[in-house]
Amino acid sequence: MIDKLGKLTSLLSNRPKGLSDPSAFEVIYREHQNFIRTSLYWMVRDDGVDDLVQETFKKAWMARDSFKGNSSLKTWLYRIAMNAAKDYLRKRSSLQENNDVSTDELQNPGLEMAESMELKNSIDCGLNALTIEQRELFILFYKLNFTYKEISQIKEIPIGTVKSQLFSCREKFLSALKKQQVTYA
């Protein structure tokens, strides 16, 4: 374990020689998989998340030579994950257009699940009111608790743009929730 942590330290301190080492890569996976999985789940909101986690780390392994250490490893992995999530959402969106109705909405959950399903559906409704890019900003700020400055660094956009985009996201999200409550009332 100490050996693995040593590899990880050298990996994070400068150009990661250990990134090509599967055992060091496993440490990276253990270190970041929860963050990557949460980020991915809140983007896609279905059980395709595990395939996306796997795809993210596989892509990271394949592209390990391209990591130059200009950003943190966490940010690099996050960007790979978000690209995978956005591709997934685009594909799912075109599939849903063809099928017209999502199969998730046709399932009939048990009574004990009904409340949590209702909460999930409400949040999904709010998230669906946002574009894919807005959804990412929204999750970074409200779910993953990044600051404006950190989001600006991750997304490589000015802080002012982050603030204005988040303001717009919040209003759209809350507006969608209000509309849904009126419909259910």
Added chain:
Amino acid sequence: MHKKNNDEQKDNEIRSLLERDKSMPQAKGNEWSQIYASLPSDRSTGKFSKLLPVISGSALAFVLVGFLIFPRVDKGPSQNANGAMQEEALLSYLFEDVGAGELTEEELLPGL
């Protein structure tokens, strides 16, 4: 001031709402082993595979240069399908350095 407080309140309400959502499925226990199994082996991505074209290219160039520089080696008389030397080839091989009229076949090979 009032607007800022109002914004913060909205932010907190959203965070609280998202916090209540526990719909994220449990991670599969063997996730890493699945990922590890899908990682390409070092043979296909390591230094060896990068050097392989260089090594094989150098070897081919070496052989071609060898053919160009060094003369062909005389392989001797040709053989037929059964491995026996053809008579004509054998004679021309044996007598190629003998001047015409200096020695006959009978003088050289009296037993034949």
